[in-house]
Amino acid sequence: MRPRQTNYSSWLRVRLVALGVFFLVVFLALVARAVDLQLFERQRLRDIAERESIRQVDLSPRRGIIFDRNHEELAVSIDTDSIYANPLGIADPARHARLLAPVLGQPAGELAKRLGAERAFVWLARRVSPEVAEKTRQLGLDEIYILREPKRIYPYSDLACHVLGFSGLDARGLEGLERSQDQILRGQAKSLTSVRDALGRTIHLTPEALLNPPEGNHLILTLDKQIQYATERYLAEAVTKHRAKAGQAIVMSPQTGEILAMASTPAFNPNAFDKYAKDAYRNRAITDLYEPGSTFKAFVAAAALASHRVSLSQTFDCEHGQWRIGGRIIHDTHPYGMLRLAEIVKVSSNIGAAKVAQAIGAEGMYAMLRNFGFGQPTGVDLPGEARGVLRPARTWRPVEMANIAFGQGVSVTAIQMVQAFAAVANGGVMMRPHVIQAVLDKHHQVVRETRPQMVRRVMSQDEARELTRMLMSVTEDGGTGTLARVGPFAVAGKTGTAQKVNPGGGYSKTDYMSSFIGFAPAEDPKAVVMVLLDTPRGQYYGGVVAGPAFSRIARVALSEMGVFEMAAQGQPNAPQAKGPAQFAQSPPPARPASLAQARQALAQGATPDLGGLSLRQVLRLAADAHCPVTAQGWGRVVRQSPTPGAKLSPGGLSVQLAPTHGGA
Incomplete structure (x- = not known):
């Protein structure tokens, strides 16, 4: 019996040892795995957990408002709906895509690909209409979310489009002032962080990011919306009437x-x-x-007055319309004999201008043209300005100087021409052109204001006065610019009809740049206006095709500036528009509607009272209520349909606005 019991005890010990070794191995394996997870796999596992449970959505910042000089909104930001998804939580991407495709207007295959991505966030549609957002909500799909994003709106479509430019989906400025002033206009970017709990519910950890992120600073421009509208309208009419390729106009x-x-x-x-x-x-x-043509003769006359080498009584032989110089023949439109300087400007004689330039000399001409700003940027606060081309005087041969005298062989921009003519209108003092009047902070307090900046004096006051008299004769009987008159005021200006350069060299016999530039009232100038048409067909003389548009634009500008009214009352000075400091304290309209009551009415399906509200306020109310809105005019609401209190129609709201001078 004894040996058998001993064998049993030995076998039991072996089994216990084996079991102990097994548990030790398992324990060591667990410890090793725990160490591996805690030390070596920790970051990877954390990333996986965060990717599946934590989402961060970058929200576009809200850009500041761009106002015109009378504080009407030219560019605003309103809240709209954007749709995104969490593909990691979607079990059947194909089904989601099939249901979303007709609502979002996107191919189901493309949506399925995005919804099946190994990512926690993808955009499906940005800044959609209220109807699309509501249809998406009604689908009730898992892991499909809607959030509010600011969208840039230009309420008046293409008004001042080239000055304003535009911004992209990420709220970054891409063209125009939106681009050059992006750091000023761009608001503070925010992110929305959310987590998904064990039951799959989404919890926003930073809900304040959804609540009206702070706007960027605001811009007040020097543009006047009424004058801008008239300028665009009459320029477009002139381009259409004369079948021109393009056109430009500045006031x-x-x-x-x-x-x-x-x-x-x-x-x-x-x-x-x-x-x-x-x-x-x-x-x-x-x-x-472009080559300016005969408008450049104004600066030949300026150089003649400043050089004292040409007297007002001196005459020049205009050779009855043909003059040979340097192996080339210069022509005049009409044959003229002996003309004084003022008569050369009035009838726009090429030969006369060339002979005046010859009397002044190349160095004197070049110095005056540089003094007027040609061949150098004006410094206007807009992106993309060109310098122009004015070659040094030492490179001018006699025939080239003759050509420059009537605007060939030199290239300018429209803003350079306007700045130069404005210096004559301002008694010989050149000012720097600018389009930004002030920068306001989010409380509409002035951060920076643009003060008028003198560049230099380009001619004496007496010389500017004498040149103005010469330019006035251009719009008088016998001059080339009679169609540019703005009665009852005298207009000082100059016509230009410049042959375009052929791509292969030489000048075209059929293509012209036609222009008129001038200022009014000539005795007390308030506005300098330039109109330029590129390649008009049929009629092409500047006085004929650009002069009438100049007259119409100038008439509106003087009317908006109060010049007609002041003249009727016998007062010398027109009223000025509000400055930026006044804007900060601008009073509201006499009877603004209540925003709170308007929101309450919309929530109940009734038409709110929108009287006195700005277009920006109406757009925000409509966006919040997912209600379409159409608007006509600008300013503040004066009429609406349906009437206040009526049942809100499926077609949404229609409002008519009119200009006021209340605060925004």
């Missing part, structure tokens, strides 16, 4: 350098900029070079 205050209007055609709608060719974005008034 500027000569005393301050403030640009009241700047237009180029063809235009584009910055709300749908991606539907236009990139060439349409170009602000031709500051980027495009």
